[in-house]
Amino acid sequence: MSSSARIPASGALRAVAESFPNTDVRLSVEQVSYAYSANPTQAPLFTLEATSFQARPGEIVAIVGPNACGKSTLLKLIAGALAPLSGRVLLNGFVTHALPPRERGQRIAMVQQESPLLFPSRAWEFVLQGRHPYSRKLRFESHDDVLIARNALAQVGAEHLSDRWMDQISGGEKQRVILARALTQQPLLLLLDVGAQVDLLETLRKLAAANRYTVVVVTHELNLAGQYADQVALFQKGKCLRVGPPSAVFQRELLEQVFQTPLTVELTSSGRPRVIVPSAK
Amino acid sequence: MRPLTLSRLLVHCAILGAILFAVVVVALKLGAVPVSLYGLVRDLIRVALGQASQLSSEHQLIVFNIRLPRIFLSIFVGASLSVAGASFQALLRNPLADPYVLGISSGASVGAILALIIEPHLALAPAVAALFTPVGAFLGAALTVTAVYFLGRREGQIDSSTLLLAGIISASFLSAIIQFFMATLSGGNYHGMAYWMMGELSTPQQPIVSWILRVGFFIAAGAIYTTAADLNLLLAGEKEAMHLGVDIRRVRIVVYIAASLLTGLAVSVSGAIGYVGLLVPHVMRILFGSDHRILLPTAAFGGAIALVIADTLARTVVSPSELPVGAVTAVAGAPLFLYLLRRRLA
């Protein structure tokens, strides 16, 4: 096992999974389905049909689709917060839902729409919370924990926000701080369910490459997915229509059917597809 | 970036402990009967050395049998209420929560009233009779806590907003019952009950009662402290806390039971003393931050200090009469609350 406590001077975070072989599949979603009904006797209000895909270390998977098609639910299933109706989610061979909360917190980090803070704290306090899965009872954060937190802020470019109050920074800045907290968990898997902004995905790509994270991001921005993701999973009404590299998924007929609007797909100079929706009259 | 360390925590606690000690010495000195500081220190040393029999008996009775137990009662009731208040504010995600918001004090009042009504009809030994009211109050509190727990669950788990609603409704329902019973009480009992509900510390408690209060405080406060780091995360967001490794269900149950125990014990011996559980946590947050690992211990000290001061005022301001300490905390607490409110909004 590598010594994760030795922080290189460059500040790059080393995910603990450094020790695992790179080429192995890290995340395996196997025939995962889900159903939710308000009443046990009634028909389900919502269903997620069996979905499968895999992801490797360093890869970014984007889950796209119109509203209420099950994207967020899938993310929760991957995170192990929900138990699938059938199938399973494996992370390095562990079923995510079966992991105890502490273990799960050390492997999976979730970045979501943040609830309003009741008693505002400073950014560094907030980020330091990411070390919680590693702390033992009745102990305070160690010097190493502090260093890891500081480096996390640096990695997301938010070091200057360290002493600011969380309720006094902008939305974009807050998102960076939240991401920094996720990084301090030293996870294998990064899950994001945010609106997704350009610079955030840019940062994510760098981080995923540098620290070998597997990233699954839910977004409604097709072009961001097309530009940054290694794989795209396209959903409609709880059904996964296609999973694959962006060029495979961004097919005009398919997208027009899903999003119910005429559009065109073209290739950018980097070889990635881009979707253009003609402006409404 | 100055993360909390053990040494910082200990230093802050030591400072507050020293303040508490000074306040206790002053409180021992003040009262309807004047006691000189010299005589007091001399007696304290004698007691510490085990020469209690050499004290002048009147001095001993007043200072050690009346004032000192009363001060210890204030310390533990104040500490219990503050820790419970901070815990409920975290559990319910509501800065306006105080230990009584879930109806515990109303339940205790009903229990106390019933005890008061029933007691004359039972032929009890004096020592047992004196215990009847605190026991009745505690049972009332315990039943309320249980009822609110079952009402406040959602899908089998404690849910903050459902719990708060259940508590408020229970408190309201129980208040109506209290009003009904109060209307049926005879004169002396009525006054006694009105006094009890305002919150007062002037009744010396049986030794077993104060012992239970102290032991209960350490057990319950200790249990809550083990979840202190989890509470920090819970307050930052429930969903996020789960992903950060917090066992939300276990933390909620532990905090609910422990904070209810603290409140129940405090209310059983002293009635419903207000504002301490609400305001001391806020003041400590301003001074020391919202990290519960430092907030909980400092709130305990702060509550103890506040209540000792309030009780000393209660028994000296209109000497030889006494004010109920709940009146003092309200008079001091309401303006302070307004100030804190404005400060947050400013």
Next chain:
Amino acid sequence: MLHRTNKRNRFAPRKTLLVPLLFAACCFPPAHAQTSTSNPPSSPVYKEFVDEAGRTVRVPQPVLRIVSLAPSLTETIYALGLQERLVGDTDFCDFPPDAQKKTKVGGGLNPSLEQIVALRPDLVLLAKSFNRIETLHALETLGIPSYGTEPHSVQEIISSTERLAGVLGVPDAGAALGVDLQRHLTDLQQRLSPFPPRRVLFIVWSDPLISIGKDTFIADAIRHAGATSIVDSSQDWPQMNLEEVVRLQPDFLVFASSHSASRTSDFDVLAERPGWQALDAVRNRRFAVISDAVNRPAPRIVAAIEDLARQLHPEAFAPRPEDEKEKKNAAAEPLVPASEVGSNAGDSASREACACAP
């Protein structure tokens, strides 16, 4: 997951446990001796009595230092001639005027335990209607003998006074007082027997309208004065509905007041209130005002009863030959006639009964 444990933190759990343990040790000081208070150099003689709350009290003999926690008991002590032994009373003990000069221990509900203890009493007297049971328990816990009284009728007031006299070591004075009070009552009953009792409403508080229950000593006092309270409630201080009162149409309204000046003004204020004109008694100005001694279960209540009887049944008090002898005896009585009571300071006497009124 690898996580290097910091050497510093390894000791942390022990340290964090140490602090509360130390604190806990300070909070459980060695139990200080719970001594009993009375500390005379010679061992005292005790006599056991059963008080009116059914408790057995060990009273040191003789009782030289008394603290009274109720105005009625203070008055009784003076009536028994034991005022020299009274070392402390409450803020509300205002009759006779000399009682105001005694050391005060606070109110009836919230006396200062320290002050009581500092007075080193042999016995503390409490009245169930004026004091809290917690005060009684507190005194017991401190080992101070306390005796509680709880009379529910005029007869019980008299016997309570006699019993108290026995406890305090002056049974003869008590018996004499009792006989005298009894004589007044019997005489009154003789005068009033030919006449039907008046139906009255005793007004404790007018807004909200509060009267007295049928089991109170005040209701009994009214009965002795040749009247009956129209209120038939088992509560001590029932709140009355004006409509109900109008339906019952009392013959007289009765007020208890300590100020002679406010006698008629109490009634006038009430008469102005909407709805009260529906009462015959209000329209015809049929009301009686008596001293607030009626609110205290003390010997003075008999004088108040007589005063009320005179106002309600003037025809019963037409001069008779035996009255001349009566008047000569009256001059030697320790009782103060009700008409002179009103000049006393403060309406605190009525607080004893009315402290609960909002």
